[in-house]
Amino acid sequence: MFLEAYETLHSHLGPSHWWPGETSFEVMVGAVLTQNTSWKNVEKALHRLSSEKAIRPEIMHKTPVGTLAQWIRSSGYFNQKARRLLALLDWYQNYDFRVETVRRRHPDSESVRRELLSISGIGPETADSILCYAFGYPVFVVDAYTHRWLERYDSGGHRAAAGNYHLLQSMVQSEFAHSFRAEELTRHFNEFHALIVRLSNLYCKKSSPLCRDCPLQRKCQNART
DNA sequence: AACCAGGAGACAT
DNA sequence: ATGTCTCATGGT
Numbered sequence A: 001m002f003l004e005a006y007e008t009l010h011s012h013l014g015p016s017h018w019w020p021g022e023t024s025f026e027v028m029v030g031a032v033l034t035q036n037t038s039w040k041n042v043e044k045a046l047h048r049l050s051s052e053k054a055i056r057p058e059i060m061h062k063t064p065v066g067t068l069a070q071w072i073r074s075s076g077y078f079n080q081k082a083r084r085l086l087a088l089l090d091w092y093q094n095y096d097f098r099v100e101t102v103r104r105r106h107p108d109s110e111s112v113r114r115e116l117l118s119i120s121g122i123g124p125e126t127a128d129s130i131l132c133y134a135f136g137y138p139v140f141v142v143d144a145y146t147h148r149w150l151e152r153y154d155s156g157g158h159r160a161a162a163g164n165y166h167l168l169q170s171m172v173q174s175e176f177a178h179s180f181r182a183e184e185l186t187r188h189f190n191e192f193h194a195l196i197v198r199l200s201n202l203y204c205k206k207s208s209p210l211c212r213d214c215p216l217q218r219k220c221q222n223a224r225t
Numbered sequence B: 001a002a003c004c005a006g007g008a009g010a011c012a013t
Numbered sequence C: 001a002t003g004t005c006t007c008a009t010g011g012t
Helices: A002-013 A024-033 A039-051 A057-062 A065-071 A078-093 A099-105 A109-118 A124-134 A144-152 A165-179 A182-203
Strands: none
Touching: A002 A165, A002 A182, A024 A039, A024 A078, A024 A124, A039 A065, A057 A078, A065 A078, A109 A124, A124 A165, A124 A182, A144 A165, A144 A182, A165 A182
């Protein structure tokens, strides 16, 4: 099952110290900026925002879309993403831009998730990244890496879940929920997703796959040496 | 010089 | 329900 892969990855690569971001708000911004975009390009945009002193919700919320768009230019889709950030901030303002307020009013993640999904530009992956990495809810993030990983990973019947966001997510979440204490779930979902991303970036690059060093090589369908 | 990268929404079928 | 198009920069 997933736990086996999780343990293997963790013993080889972990711990991960994720999500890359100083503050919870920076994590939220990163989650939007990285939509269909490499993290390297996101980092440049984050540096620019940092130098503009704009990685603070109160400041960014007052920034005109056009200005914000120019600041995040390097992350691509800058006009869309500028609007999306401001839409997210419109919502976040209802909670005084504070994680603690969100957590207090929403004991569990479902209602927050619905609110996030109702924001234009926030889809399942972005919502779950924010829930897990910024707000600390026990939610497993399913991203493109996870789908690709599962497509080629042999572990008895799990391949059916590749491509189905909700199915894959609930399979991982229920399996982990049976194996870990509730107060540790967020940390494990956080770590598992981080490990899959790190695995992908380290060993599964299309340009130069380093499969011989991959800890999951034996169970990988397209393992090459 | 095409192809890809931690998506999401609008729209047509 | 399931495709297709758009958005756009920067690295390989």
